[in-house]
Amino acid sequence: MPTTRPRRASAGGRDRRFAVVDPATGEAFDEAPDQHPDTLDALVERAHTAWRSWRADRAARTTALLAAADAVEAAGAALAPLLTREQGKPLAESSAEVARTAARLRYYAELDQGAQPITDGRPVRSEVRWRSLGPVAAIVPWNFPLQLASAKFAPALAAGNTVILKPSPYTPLATRLLGDVVARALPEGVLTIVTGHEPLGARLVAHPGIRHVTFTGSAPTGRAVAAGAAASLARVTLELGGNDAAVLLEDVDVERIADRLFWAAFRNCGQVCMAVKRVYAPARLYSQVVEALAHRARTAVVGPGLDPATHLGPLNNAAQLSRVERCTAQALAAGARAAAGGRRPGLPGYFFAPTVLADVPPDSPVVTEEQFGPVLPVLPYDSVDDAVEAANATRYALGGSVWSADPERAEAVAERLECGTAWINHHAELSLAQPFAGTKESGVGVAGGPWGLRGNLRPFVVHRLEET
Numbered sequence: 001m002p003t004t005r006p007r008r009a010s011a012g013g014r015d016r017r018f019a020v021v022d023p024a025t026g027e028a029f030d031e032a033p034d035q036h037p038d039t040l041d042a043l044v045e046r047a048h049t050a051w052r053s054w055r056a057d058r059a060a061r062t063t064a065l066l067a068a069a070d071a072v073e074a075a076g077a078a079l080a081p082l083l084t085r086e087q088g089k090p091l092a093e094s095s096a097e098v099a100r101t102a103a104r105l106r107y108y109a110e111l112d113q114g115a116q117p118i119t120d121g122r123p124v125r126s127e128v129r130w131r132s133l134g135p136v137a138a139i140v141p142w143n144f145p146l147q148l149a150s151a152k153f154a155p156a157l158a159a160g161n162t163v164i165l166k167p168s169p170y171t172p173l174a175t176r177l178l179g180d181v182v183a184r185a186l187p188e189g190v191l192t193i194v195t196g197h198e199p200l201g202a203r204l205v206a207h208p209g210i211r212h213v214t215f216t217g218s219a220p221t222g223r224a225v226a227a228g229a230a231a232s233l234a235r236v237t238l239e240l241g242g243n244d245a246a247v248l249l250e251d252v253d254v255e256r257i258a259d260r261l262f263w264a265a266f267r268n269c270g271q272v273c274m275a276v277k278r279v280y281a282p283a284r285l286y287s288q289v290v291e292a293l294a295h296r297a298r299t300a301v302v303g304p305g306l307d308p309a310t311h312l313g314p315l316n317n318a319a320q321l322s323r324v325e326r327c328t329a330q331a332l333a334a335g336a337r338a339a340a341g342g343r344r345p346g347l348p349g350y351f352f353a354p355t356v357l358a359d360v361p362p363d364s365p366v367v368t369e370e371q372f373g374p375v376l377p378v379l380p381y382d383s384v385d386d387a388v389e390a391a392n393a394t395r396y397a398l399g400g401s402v403w404s405a406d407p408e409r410a411e412a413v414a415e416r417l418e419c420g421t422a423w424i425n426h427h428a429e430l431s432l433a434q435p436f437a438g439t440k441e442s443g444v445g446v447a448g449g450p451w452g453l454r455g456n457l458r459p460f461v462v463h464r465l466e467e468t
Contacts, residue, residue, distance in 0.1 A: 015033075016033070016034035016036070016196075017031040017032065017033055017034055018031060018032060018034045018169060018196070018197065019031055020032055020086050020170075020171075020172060020173055021086075021170070021317070022085055022086065022088075022349070023086075023087070023088040023313070023314040023315060023316050023317060023349055023350045024088060024303075024304035024305060024306075024313065024314050024348075024349045024350075024351075025304075025348050025349050026318070026348055026349045026350060029085065029086075030086075030173060032169075032172040032173060032176065032195045033195050033196065034195070034196040034197060035194050035195060035196040035200060036196075036200075037196075037199055037200050037203040037204075039194075040164075040194070040200075040203055040204055040207055041207075043164055043192050043194065044135055044164065044207050044209035044210065045209065046188075046189040046192070047135040047162040047163070047164055047189050047190075047192060047209075048134065048135055048162070048209055049189060050162050050187055050188060050189030050190050051132070051134055051135060051160075051161065051162045053187065054157075054160060054161075054162060054186075054187060054190050055131075055132045055160035055161070056160075058113065058160070061109070061157065061158060061160065062109045062110065062158075064185050064186050064187075065105050065106075065108065065109035065154070065157060065158060065185075066105070066106060066109050066110075067185040068105050068181070068182045068185035068186065069102040069103075069105035069106045069109065070102075071181050071182065071184065071185055072098065072101055072102040072105065072178065072181055072182065073098070073099070073102045075098075075177070075178075075181045076095060076098045076099070078177065079094075079098045079146065079174055079177055079178060079181075080094040080095040080097075080098050081094070081306065082173055082174045082177060083097065083098070083145065083146060083171075083174040084305040084306055084313075085173075085305075085306070086170070086171050086172075086173050086174060087142060087143075087145060087170075087171050087174070087305075087316055088269065088305050088313040088314040088315065088316050088349075088350070089268050089269070089305050089313050090305045090310050090311065090312075090313055091305055091306055091308070093267070093268065093305075094305070097144060097146050097147045098146060100146075100147050100150070101146045101147055101149070101150040101178065103432060104147075104150045104151060104154045104432055105150060105154050105182075107154070107432045107433070108154040108155045108157075108158035108452075108453060109154075109158055111158060111450060111453055112450075113130055113158075113159070113453070113457075115127050115128060115129045115130075116128040118461075123465065123466045124463050124464065124465055124466060125463070125464045125465075125466055126461060126462070126463050126464075127461070127462050127464075128459050128460070128461055129459070129460045129461075129462060130159070130454075130457040130458070130459060130460065131160075131457060131458050131459075131460045132159050132160030132161045132456070132457060132458075133159075133161055133211040133212045133235065133456060133457065133458060134161060134162070134209075134210075134211035134212075135161065135162050135163070135164060135209055135210050135211060136152075136153075136156045136161045136162065136163045136164070136210070136211065136212040136213075136214065136456065137163075137164055137166070137204045137205050137207070137210045137212070137213045137214070137234075138152035138153060138156070138163055138164070138165045138166070138213075138214050138215075139165075139166045139201055139204070139205070139213075139214070139215045139216070139217070139225070140152065140165065140166070140167050140168065140175070140216055141168050141216050141217045142167075142168035142170040142171040142316050142317070143268060143271040143272065143273075143316065144268070144272075145167050145168065145171040145174055145175050146174060146175065146178050148216050149165055149167065149175055149178060150178075151216075151447055151448070151452070152165065152214045152216075152447075153165055153182075153191060155447075155452040155453045155455070155456050156212070156214070156456045157186070157190065157191065158453060158456075159453055159456035159457045160457075161211075161212065161456055162189060162190050162191070162192075163190070163191050163192070164192045164194060164204060164210075165179065165191065165192070165193050165194070166193075166194050166195070166196075166200065166201050166204055167193070167195060169195070169196065169197050170316055170317050171316070172195040175193060175195075176193050176195060178193075179191060179192070179193035180193075201225075202224070202228055205225050205228040205229050205234075206228035206229065206231050206232070207232070208231070208232045210229070210232065210234050211234055211235065212234055212235040212236075212237070212455075212456060213225060213228075213229040213234050213235070213236050213237070214236075214237040214238075214239075214445075214447075214455075215236075215237070215238050215239070216238075216239040216240075216273075217239075217240065218240065218241055219240045219241050219395075219396075219441045219442075222238040222240045222443070222444075225238065226238065226444070235455075236444060236445065237443075237444065237445035237446075237447065237455055238443045238444040238445060239273070239436075239438075239442075239443045239445075239447055240273075240396075240438070240441060240442050240443045241273060241370045241372075241396050241398070241441065241442060242273045242274050242275075242277070242370060242396050242398030242399060242438065242442055243277050243278065243368075243369065243370045243394045243395075243396040243398075244274055244275060244276055244277050244278070244398060244399045244400050244401070244419070244427070244428075245276075245277070245278045245279075245280060245390070245391035245394075245400050245401075245417075246261060246264070246265075246276045246278070246279045246280070246400070246401045246402075246403060246427060247280045247384075247387045247388065247391055247400070247401070247402045247403070247413060247417075248279065248280065248281045248282065248285065248289060248403045248404075249282070249384065249402065249403065249404035249405075249406075249409065249410060249413065250282045250284065250285070251404055251405040251406060251409075252285070252403045252404055252405060253405060254285060254288050254289055254292050255292060257403050257425065258289075258292040258293065258296065259296065260425075260426055260427075261276065261279070261293065261403065261427070262293055262296040262297070264276045264401070264426070264427035264428050265277070265279075265293075265376045266297070266300070266312060266354055266374055266376070267428070269312050269313055269314065269315055269316075269352075269373065269374050270371070270372065270373045270374040270375065270376075271315065271316060271320070271372055271373065272428060273370075273398060274398055274399040274421070274427075274428045274430075275427075275428055276376070276401065276427050276428070277370060277371060277376070278367055278376075278377055278379065278391070279293070279376060279377070279378045279379070280379050280380075280381050280387040280390060280391060281378055281379070281380055281381070282380070282381060282382075282387075283380045283381065283382055286378070286380040289378055290339050290356060290358045290378050291339065293339075293340075293356045293376065293378065294339035294340035294356040295340075296354075297339075297340035297341055297353075297354035297355065297356050297376075298340045298341075298354075300312050300354050302345060302347070302351060302353065302354065303347070304349075312354055312374060314347075314349045314350040314351045314352075315350040315351070315352060315373055315374075316350065317350060318350060320350070320372065320373060321344075321350040321351075321352060321373075323371070323372070323373070324352050324371060324372075324373035324374070324375055325344070325352065327364075327365050327366045327369065327371050327375065328342060328343075328352075328355060328357070328366065328371075328375050330364060330365055330366065331357055331360050331361070331364045331365075331366040331367075331377065332357075334360075334361045334364055335359060335361060336357045336358065336359055336360040336361065336364065336366075336377070337357070337358045337359045338355060338356070338357060339356045339357070339358045339378075340353070340354065340355060340356045341353035341354050341355030341356065341374070341375075342355050342357075352373060352374055352375075353374070354374045355374060355375040355376065356376050356378060357375065357376065357377045357378065358378055360377040360378070360379060362379060362390065364377070367379065368394065370396065384413060388413065388416045388417065391417055392416075392417065392418045394440075395440055395441045396438065396440055396441055396442045397418045397419045397420065397438050397439040397440040397441075397442050398419060398420055398421070398438035398442040398443070399419050399420060399421040399422070399423065399427070399428065399438075400414070400417040400418075400419040400421075400422050400423075401414070401422065401423040401424070401425075401426065401427040402414045402417070402422070402423075402424055402425075403424075403425050404424075404425070407424050407425065410424045410425065411424055418439065418440070419438065419439070419442075420435075420436065420437045420438040420439060420442065420443075421434075421436065430448065431448075431449075432448070432449070433448075433449045433450075434448055434449050435447070435448050435449050435451040435452070436448040436452075437451075
């Protein structure tokens with residue numbers, strides 16, 4: 001399997017760089033700075049200095065963030081291909097990610113932050129006002145680098161905070177370019193991008209000058225982030241893993257929903273925290289559901305994301321490919337059947353054929369864990385109670401969905417799912433205005449909508465005695 005080139009250091013040992021790999025080839029195509037953790041002190045101090053003036057003028061922030069949104073749209077022709085080159089997703093999906101990034105900047109730039117009066121019958125006029133926190137550390141993964149970056153910095157900046165953002169070492173280039181584009185519309189020090197390997201991230205989240213840490217990634221890393229931030233009692237927002245179940249009811253029209261269900265599982269090569277990762281089908285429809293999904297897996301075009309004909313690109317990195325191969329092999333060894341895929345295709349890079357697994361043991365890791373790749377187990381059930389119990393039998397609780405010809409009945413079943421978001425007859429679609437949060441090991445705190453903005457603010461209450 002191709003590997004990245006080693007880090008390169010200057011004679012002084014400080015100007016290091018690391019290779020960035022194109023997952024469609026497995027070969028390095030560029031480099032990014034491997035910043036030394038000691039540089040963070042100056043960057044956090046600069047962010048703190050910039051915060052003093054940035055927090056003071058709401059109108060100026062709105063104007064600057066709207067200008068940043070325009071600049072992101074204008075840079076789309078440069079951002080999207082670079083994102084595809086380092087992440088692997090089809091170019092159309094990269095373009096959509098750029099558009100979503102600009103839309104989120106606009107949404108938060110214009111979101112109301114007005115004071116809230118409190119009326120409780122006493123002769124006191126009370127009002128809740130909102131104050132920013134200070135420098136924010138944001139750490140984002142490699143599956144949606146730009147979209148998740150903006151999901152962190154847009155509300156934080158709109159709230160009057162400054163941000164130091166660290167992208168994954170697998171996808172630093174488009175984020176650095178995005179940072180350059182956005183920062184040109186902002187005062188110096190308001191948004192800073194840092195890139196590099198550990199311990200850069202660990203030092204950032206534990207830095208005493210950081211007042212809020214927002215992280216998206218795996219649950220084990222999330223625990224380490226929370227422990228690091230605890231040293232300075234910084235606020236923590238963690239968006240962690242998911243193992244979303246889709247429950248199909250007995251009256252579902254399989255062919256009608258098959259396309260939506262398939263792409264809810266396989267978009268971005270399955271590398272979506274809120275993707276469908278398990279399907280529960282009634283026994284009577286089980287074979288039909290398996291075949292409908294398998295047909296779509298067999299006919300999906302797999303290839304480099306820059307090829308316009310491609311439906312599914314590669315996995316992002318060699319480690320994730322190994323994980324997907326391992327959990328698939330474990331399931332097959334335990335008696336599962338690959339109705340489609342089940343192996344790597346004959347392509348260079350980090351490709352894995354879209355895989356639909358039938359007859360999977362319920363305790364197989366591909367069912368109980370988050371596979372985060374183009375592999376979908378389909379399991380039969382005898383009663384809806386059994387399906388709900390199985391759907392909830394996971395340490396994750398991010399999202400879930402119920403599919404039926406009767407939306408009212410589906411909604412009643414969805415009420416029983418243990419998750420933060422339940423969809424009816426679709427999955428993994430979010431509005432900028434809605435909250436996004438999980439329970440159990442899927443996270444702490446809330447992103448999205450006004451809830452995401454409030455997570456970057458603290459209440460400040462003013463009491464004024466009304467003289468009589």
